[in-house]
Amino acid sequence: MNLNISKEDKRKIITSGTYLHSFCPFCKVCLIEKDELRFIIIENDDQEGTLSLSPYLNVFLHETSIQIPKGSEAKDIICPHCKKSLVVQGDSCHECGSRTIMIDVEAVSRMIDFYICARKGCSWHGISHEDLDDMMLDDSLEW
Numbered sequence: 001m002n003l004n005i006s007k008e009d010k011r012k013i014i015t016s017g018t019y020l021h022s023f024c025p026f027c028k029v030c031l032i033e034k035d036e037l038r039f040i041i042i043e044n045d046d047q048e049g050t051l052s053l054s055p056y057l058n059v060f061l062h063e064t065s066i067q068i069p070k071g072s073e074a075k076d077i078i079c080p081h082c083k084k085s086l087v088v089q090g091d092s093c094h095e096c097g098s099r100t101i102m103i104d105v106e107a108v109s110r111m112i113d114f115y116i117c118a119r120k121g122c123s124w125h126g127i128s129h130e131d132l133d134d135m136m137l138d139d140s141l142e143w
Contacts (some may be wrong), residue, residue, distance in 0.1 A: 011132075014057055015057070016057055016058040016059075017056050017057060017058065017059065018056065018057045019055055019056055020055050020056065020057055020105040020106075020114065021055075021105060021106035022037050022055055022103050022104070022105050022106075022114070023103065023104040023105070023106070023111070024079040024081060024082060024084070024086070024103065024104070025086070025102055025103060025104045025113070026079060026082050026084045027079060027081050027082035027084070028104070029079070029081040029082070031079070031080075031081075031103060032055050035055065036052040036053065036054070036055065036063075037052065037053040037054070037055050037103075038050060038051070038052055038080055039051040039052075039053075039077050039078060039079070039080060039086070039101075040077070040078040040079075040080050040083070041064060041066070041068070041074050041076070041077050041078075042074065042075045042076040042077075042078065043066055043068060043072075043074065043075060044072070044073075044074075044075045046075070047066050048066070049064055049065035049066030050064065050065045050080075051063075051064050051074075051077065052064070053116075060123050062120075068120050069120070070120055070121045071119065071120060071121050072119070072120050073098045073099065073118050073119040073120075074118045074119075074120070077101045077118055086101035086102060086103060087099050087100070087101055087118065088100050088101065088102045088115065091115065093117035093118075093119065093122055093124045094124055094126060095117070095122060095124040096117065096119055096122045096124065098117050098118055098119035098122060099118045099119075100115045100116060100117055100118060101115070101116050101118055102114065102115050102116075103116070112127050112128065112131040113127060113128040113130075113131060114126075114127055115127070115128075
């Protein structure tokens with residue numbers, strides 16, 4: 001029996017296509033409606049609309065009710081239930097440097113912090129450093 005199992009070997013893997021049960025980190029209400037993650041989005045000219053994302057990991061389908069130019073970063077993304085901003089102050093996308101939003105997703109029978117880039121066209125997403133101790137995403141560079 002090998003007792004020298006590394007910490008990385010013990011982590012759970014969240015595979016591509018996994019349905020992410022998603023919740024607001026503030027009010028804890030489910031963000032999924034009709035099989036889509038739903039948010040309020042505010043464009044830089046203060047135009048307000050809805051943003052729908054796929055709730056499946058690494059499925060980058062999205063739809064907005066307002067026109068957002070490719071590469072444009074949303075001014076704000078808000079929980080449709082408690083109306084709090086989901087933008088993480090002081091955090092940025094690991095690929096393009098744009099701001100991120102955070103939602104809670106239920107994974108491996110527990111809630112984890114899940115980050116999504118707020119820039120249209122960027123597909124970066126990730127989990128907190130603390131959660132990386134126990135699990136990793138299917139497309140993780142941590143392999």
